[in-house]
Amino acid sequence: MTEPDDLLANLDPEQRAVATMLRGPLCVIAGAGTGKTRAITHRIAYGVATGIYRPSEVLAVTFTTRAAGEMRSRLGALGAAGVQARTFHSASLRQARYFWPQVYGTEFPEIVRSKFALVADAARRVGIRADQGLLRDLSAEIEWAKVSNIRPADYVSAAERHHREVADLESGTVGGLMVAYEDIKRERGRIDMEDILLITAAILADDERAAAQVRQQYRWFVVDEFQDVNPLQAMLLDLWLGGRDEICVVGDPRQTIYTFAGASPAALTGFTRKFADAERIELVRNYRSTPQIISVANAVFPRGSDGVQLSAQSPPGEAPRFSAHADDAAEARAIAAEAVRLHQRGVSWSQMAVLFRINAQAEPLQEAFGEAEVPYTLRGVEGFFQRAEVRQAVALLRAAARAAAVDAGRLLDEVRAVLSSMGYTDAPPHGAGAVRDQWESMQALVSMAASMPEGASMDDFVAELAQRAEHAHAPVSDGVVLATLHAAKGLEWEVVFCAGVREGRLPFSMAETPTEIEEERRLFYVGVTRARRQLNISWRGRASRFLDPLLPADQRASSRSKVKKTVPTAVESLDDADRSLFEQLKIWRLEEANRASVPAFVVFTDATLAALAQNRPSDAAGLLRMPGIGASKIERYGDAVLKVVGSA
Numbered sequence: 001m002t003e004p005d006d007l008l009a010n011l012d013p014e015q016r017a018v019a020t021m022l023r024g025p026l027c028v029i030a031g032a033g034t035g036k037t038r039a040i041t042h043r044i045a046y047g048v049a050t051g052i053y054r055p056s057e058v059l060a061v062t063f064t065t066r067a068a069g070e071m072r073s074r075l076g077a078l079g080a081a082g083v084q085a086r087t088f089h090s091a092s093l094r095q096a097r098y099f100w101p102q103v104y105g106t107e108f109p110e111i112v113r114s115k116f117a118l119v120a121d122a123a124r125r126v127g128i129r130a131d132q133g134l135l136r137d138l139s140a141e142i143e144w145a146k147v148s149n150i151r152p153a154d155y156v157s158a159a160e161r162h163h164r165e166v167a168d169l170e171s172g173t174v175g176g177l178m179v180a181y182e183d184i185k186r187e188r189g190r191i192d193m194e195d196i197l198l199i200t201a202a203i204l205a206d207d208e209r210a211a212a213q214v215r216q217q218y219r220w221f222v223v224d225e226f227q228d229v230n231p232l233q234a235m236l237l238d239l240w241l242g243g244r245d246e247i248c249v250v251g252d253p254r255q256t257i258y259t260f261a262g263a264s265p266a267a268l269t270g271f272t273r274k275f276a277d278a279e280r281i282e283l284v285r286n287y288r289s290t291p292q293i294i295s296v297a298n299a300v301f302p303r304g305s306d307g308v309q310l311s312a313q314s315p316p317g318e319a320p321r322f323s324a325h326a327d328d329a330a331e332a333r334a335i336a337a338e339a340v341r342l343h344q345r346g347v348s349w350s351q352m353a354v355l356f357r358i359n360a361q362a363e364p365l366q367e368a369f370g371e372a373e374v375p376y377t378l379r380g381v382e383g384f385f386q387r388a389e390v391r392q393a394v395a396l397l398r399a400a401a402r403a404a405a406v407d408a409g410r411l412l413d414e415v416r417a418v419l420s421s422m423g424y425t426d427a428p429p430h431g432a433g434a435v436r437d438q439w440e441s442m443q444a445l446v447s448m449a450a451s452m453p454e455g456a457s458m459d460d461f462v463a464e465l466a467q468r469a470e471h472a473h474a475p476v477s478d479g480v481v482l483a484t485l486h487a488a489k490g491l492e493w494e495v496v497f498c499a500g501v502r503e504g505r506l507p508f509s510m511a512e513t514p515t516e517i518e519e520e521r522r523l524f525y526v527g528v529t530r531a532r533r534q535l536n537i538s539w540r541g542r543a544s545r546f547l548d549p550l551l552p553a554d555q556r557a558s559s560r561s562k563v564k565k566t567v568p569t570a571v572e573s574l575d576d577a578d579r580s581l582f583e584q585l586k587i588w589r590l591e592e593a594n595r596a597s598v599p600a601f602v603v604f605t606d607a608t609l610a611a612l613a614q615n616r617p618s619d620a621a622g623l624l625r626m627p628g629i630g631a632s633k634i635e636r637y638g639d640a641v642l643k644v645v646g647s648a
Contacts, residue, residue, distance in 0.1 A: 002045065002049050002078060002079035003049065004046055004049040004050050007019065007042050007045050007046045007049060007078060008020065008042070008046065011038070011039070011042060012035075012285055014034075014039075014281060014282065014283050014284065014285065015035055015038060015039040015042065015283065017281050018039040018040065018042075018043050018248075018281050018283070019039060019042040019043040019046045020043075020046065021043070021279060021281070022043065022046065022047045022050070022052050022053070023246065024220075024221075024245050024246040024247045024248055024275075024278075025245045025246075025247050025248070025249075025271070025275035025277070025278035025279070026247075026248040026249070026278065026279050026280075026281070027248075027249055027268070027271040027272055027275075027278050027279070027280045027281075028040070028248065028249070028250040028251075028280075028281050028282075028283060029251070029252065029253070029268070029280065029281070029282045029283070029307065029308055030250050030251065030252055030282075030283040031252055031254070031282075031283060031284055031286060031307065031308040031309075031310045032252060032254070032255065032286065032288070032297065032310065032525075032526075032529035033286040033287055033288030033289055033310070033492070033529060034283035034284060034285055034286055034287070034308075034310070035283065035285075035287055036224070036250050036252075036283060037067075037070065037071065037074065037224070038074075039250070039283060040060070040222055040224065040248065040250050041071060041074040041075055041078060041080075042078065043222070043248065044058055044060060044075060044078075044080055044083055044220075044222060045075060045078035045079055045080040047220070048079065048080040048083070049079060049080075053220055055080055055081065055082030055083045056082055056083075056084075056217070057217065057218060057219040057220055058080075058083045058084065058218070058219075058220045058221075058222070059084045059086070059091060059218040059220070059221055059222075059240070060075075060083060060084065060085040060086075060221075060222040060223075060224070061085075061086060061087070061088055061091060061221070061222070061223045061224065061237075062085070062086075062087060062223075062224040062225055063087060063088070063224070063225050063228050064087065064490070065087060065090070066490070067087075067224065067225070067490065068085045068086055068087050068090065069085075071085040071224070072085045084218075088197065088233050088236065089193060089196055089197065092196050092197050092199075092200040092236065093111075093196050093200075095200050095203070095204075095210075095214060096108070096196055096199045096200045096203065099200075099203045099207070099210045100199070100203070102210070103203055103206075103207055103210065109189050109190060109191045109195075110189060110190050110191070111190070111191055111192070111193070111196070112185070112190045112191065112192050112193075113193070115139040115142065115143075115181075115192055116135055116136075116139060118181060118184055118185060118188075118190070118192075119135050119138050119139050119142065119177075119181060120135055121184050122177050122178075122180035122181040122183075122184055123135070123138065123177060125180045125184070126173065126176045126177050126180050128169070128173065128177060134166075134167055137166050137167060138166060138174070138177060140260070140261075141164065141166050141174060141178075142178055142181060142194075143194055143261065144164070144260065144261060144262055145158070145178060146192075146194035146195075146198065146232065147194055147197075147230040147231065147232040147233070147261065147262040148230065148231050148232070148262045149231050149232055149235065152175055152178035152179045152181075152182060153175070153179070155171065155174065155175035155178055156171045156172050156175050159171040159174070159175075163513075194232070197232050197233065197236055198232065200236060201232070201235055201236045201239055204236075204239040204240070205239060211239065211242060214240060215240070215241075215242045215244075218240060219244075219246060220246050221237070221240065221241065221246060221247040221248070222247075222248045222249075222250070223237065223247065223248070223249045223250070224250050224251070225250070225251050225255075226249035226250060226251035226267060226268050226271070227251035227252060227253050227255060227256040227263065227264075227265050227267060227268040228251070228256065228258050228263045229263065229267045230261060230262030230263055231262060232262070234267060245275055245277075245278075247275075249268065249271055251267075251268045252268075252307060252308075253265035253268050253269050253306040253307050254301060254305070254306070254307035254308075254522055254525050255489065255522060255525070255526055256268075256519070256522055257485070257486060257489060257519060257522050257523050257526055258486075259515075259519050265306060269306050282308050283308070284308045284309065284310055284311050285310075285311050285313050286310040286311065286312050286313060286314075286529075287313050287314065288314070288492055288529070288532055289312060289314060289529065289531055289532055289533075289535075290312065290314050290315070290316060290317030290318075290532075290533060291312035291314070291316055291317075292316065292317055292318065292319050292320055292535075293312075293317070293320060293528065293529075293531050293532075293535045294310045294311070294312035295312075296320050296528055296535060296550055297310055297525060297528045297529050298310055299549045299550055300521060300524060300525045300528060300546060300549075300550075301521065301525065314532075317533050317534065318533075318534055320534075320535040320536070320537060320550075321534075321535070321536045321537070322537050322538070322547070322550065322551055323536070323537075323538045323539075324538070324539055324540065324543065325538060325539070325540045326540060327540050328361075328364045328500070328540055329364050329367070329368070330540070331364075331499060331500070331538050331539070331540050332364040332365045332367065332368035332369075332499075333368045333371075333372075334538065335354055335365065335368065335497050335499060335536070335538065336365075336368040336369050336371070336372040336374050337372065338497070338536065339352055339369075339372075339374050339480055339495075339497075340372055340374060342495055342534075343374075347494055347495055348478060349374070349375050349376075349478050349479050349480050350377075350478045350479060350480070350481070351493050351494035351495065352480045352481070352493060352494065352495040352496075352497070353480065353481040353482075353483060353488065353491075353493040353495070353496050353497070353530065354480060354481070354482050354483075354496075354497040354499050355483055355484070355485050355488050355496060355497065355498050355499065355527045355530065356482075356483075356484060356485065356498075356499045356500050356505075357484065357485060357500060357505050357506050357508055357523070358484065358505070358508070359484060361499065361500050361505075362378060362482050365482055365499070366378075366482070367602075367605055369480065369482075370602065371605060371607075371608075371627070371628045373630070374479075374480055375428065375478065375479035375480065376479045376480045376481070376482050377440050377479040377480070377481055377482070378437070378440070378482050378483075384441070384444070385468075385469040387441055389422065389438045389441045389442065390441050390445075392422065393418075393419060393422060393441070393442060393445055394462075394465055394469075396418050396419075396421065396422070397415065397418055397445075397458065397461065397462055397465070398462050400414065400418050400458055401457075401458040401459045401461070401462045411449055411452060411456050411457065411458060411460075411461060412446070412449045412450050414458060415445065415446060415449040415458075415461065416446060416449075419442045419445065419446065422438075422442065423438075424439065424442040424443075424446070425439075427632075428440075428443070440479070443479075445465075447478055448461075448464070448465075449461060452464070481493065485523045485524070485526055485527045486523070488526065488527060488530050489526055491530060492530050492531075492532055493530060493531065493532065494531075494532050494533045494534065495531065495532075495533060495534040495535075495536070496527065496528075496530045496531035496534070496535055496536070497536045497537075497538065498524070498527045498528065498535070498536070498537045498538070499538055499539075500538075500539060500540075501524070501537050501538065501539045501543065501544045501546070501547060502539035502540060502541050502542055502543060502544055503541070503542045503543070503544055503545065504541075504542075505539075505544075506520060506523070506524055506544050506546065507520035507521070507544070507545070507546070508520060520546075521546055524544070524546045537550075574610060574613060574614065578610075578613040578614050579613070580648070581612075581613040581616070581644075581645065581648040582609055582610055582612075582613040584644055584648060585604075585609045585612060585613060585641070585644055585645075586606075586609060588640065588641075588644050589603045589604055589609065592637065592640070603637065604628060604629075604633070604637070605628055607627060607628065608626060608627055608628035608629060611626045611627055611628075612626055612641065612645060616645050616648070617642070617645065618642065618645075618646065619642070620634050620638055623638055623641065623642070
């Protein structure tokens with residue numbers, strides 16, 4: 001059995017204060033990289049070890065299955081197995097399924113995982129012509145209204161109060177669609193993900209026996225990432241507590257980046273007003289990043305802002321790099337070149353990440369990484385084990401484990417062989433989209449097999465997969481991560497590139513009010529604090545206002561005027577004859593891209609086509625001297641390219 005004092009041995013003074021303050025209410029303001037999960041898991045484990053907590057009476061709530069899985073894993077290692085660590089949805093669904101038959105006397109409704117089909121039907125019912133983009137926006141607006149406790153009948157006034165807009169639709173039209181959406185769900189006996197929380201809240205509010213049973217089971221509450229709590233989750237939490245105050249909340253107001261989904265930093269900053277006798281502890285010692293990176297992070301916010309000033313505990317490192325570029329393509333090429341340099345110095349591809357504001361910024365990066373032969377992954381790890389290709393792969397691997405034993409040292413080969421039946425190859429497919437996503441999933445499984453201990457069997461591998469699935473601990477492939485700043489929350493890498501940090505992109509052009517601008521500032525802060533050892537910030541055009549406190553005066557001044565292209569691009573350098581061939585090559589490239597269902601740049605970039613037009617190679621050796629052309633490209637396109645060049 002774990003001794004209580006042993007659980008406190010390696011905690012810093014602030015973490016120890018959290019761990020030993022076992023009675024609520026307690027508010028922990030935890031800066032980025034300060035060990036908040038360590039503090040709260042040791043607090044729970046210390047409470048269990050001292051006998052104050054019974055594991056079954058503790059409910060620890062967080063926002064992602066990955067975070068909940070990590071918490072369960074840590075608690076088990078600390079001797080506190082049996083504590084319920086769940087997401088809000090998981091905890092609510094468990095309670096709703098249990099109480100629904102008792103309260104309503106029927107089977108629990110079917111849950112709709114995606115709103116799109118129902119929203120599309122509702123749009124048709126009220127006469128809205130909606131493409132995929134509008135359906136996505138309408139779905140998000142429905143979610144916002146539901147988590148904000150706004151009924152369809154009240155939407156118009158709420159939309160005006162909160163300045164909500166969906167495309168060019170009138171708020172009354174959107175409210176009418178919401179009514180139709182709820183009608184369609186009811187007619188078909190379906191519920192959505194937000195309904196799970198609403199149903200649980202309704203049961204606990206209306207049925208005293210159900211509420212008493214939940215409150216008898218759970219006496220101690222811990223809520224991680226409390227700054228992300230929306231009004232519906234806050235209401236549910238109050239119903240769980242039932243007037244009690246044995247609650248510990250943990251979060252960072254500087255990382256509130258989901259206000260579009262109903263979150264507000266006020267949930268955390270106002271906790272001590274709601275619970276007047278609450279204790280407040282700040283975690284300020286950052287163990288993740290170098291002092292140089294922490295200096296940048298602290299400068300993002302003016303002094304006196306909500307949150308904490310971080311104190312770096314790691315050894316010094318390189319100064320963060322700031323660089324302006326002529327255009328997005330030049331910025332992407334510079335990032336790819338630096339990634340290659342770092343990899344040659346020993347940094348693994350998977351320990352580098354390029355973070356950006358919106359998904360559209362990924363395309364020039366994909367193009368540049370493809371030219372530089374830098375492996376990359378576009379998907380995060382959340383939901384890995386729910387992907388269709390992963391479920392199929394795991395089923396095949398289990399079957400292989402049952403069929404025959406795998407010789408020692410042959411595990412990797414056997415995993416590759418099993419996955420090859422699903423179309424897996426060692427080389428990544430050309431282009432993006434579903435095919436690339438599926439390959440990345442299988443490559444992650446191969447990478448995991450390669451990292452298994454020597455002599456591991458297929459049974460061992462399958463067992464490890466099962467354990468990872470239980471804790472939402474997904475394997476990752478060895479590629480540079482390309483992700484939005486929102487998707488990067490909660491993750492960290494040795495090297496981070498914050499790309500496109502310019503006016504109009506960060507803050508985003510649609511952010512106009514002071515509140516919206518501050519959310520964009522918090523988003524930038526999240527990106528900066530993902531880096532452990534090296535931080536690179538780049539932009540084209542006018543640098544973001546968030547860089548004003550960070551850039552030297554001369555660099556700040558030069559960024560205020562558009563960066564001039566002092567050297568013409570390869571395409572701009574073409575004369576009339578070469579440009580004619582360039583246009584012919586573009587026509588051929590488009591036909592080839594359409595035939596392969598890939599973006600045109602995957603075949604050849606404009607820069608490569610310009611080099612072909614200028615140099616007019618006549619054989620494979622000449623093609624190899626062209627930028628962006630290697631052996632695989634020659635094998636795939638060489639004859640066709642030489643034919644186009646030779647006919648000009």
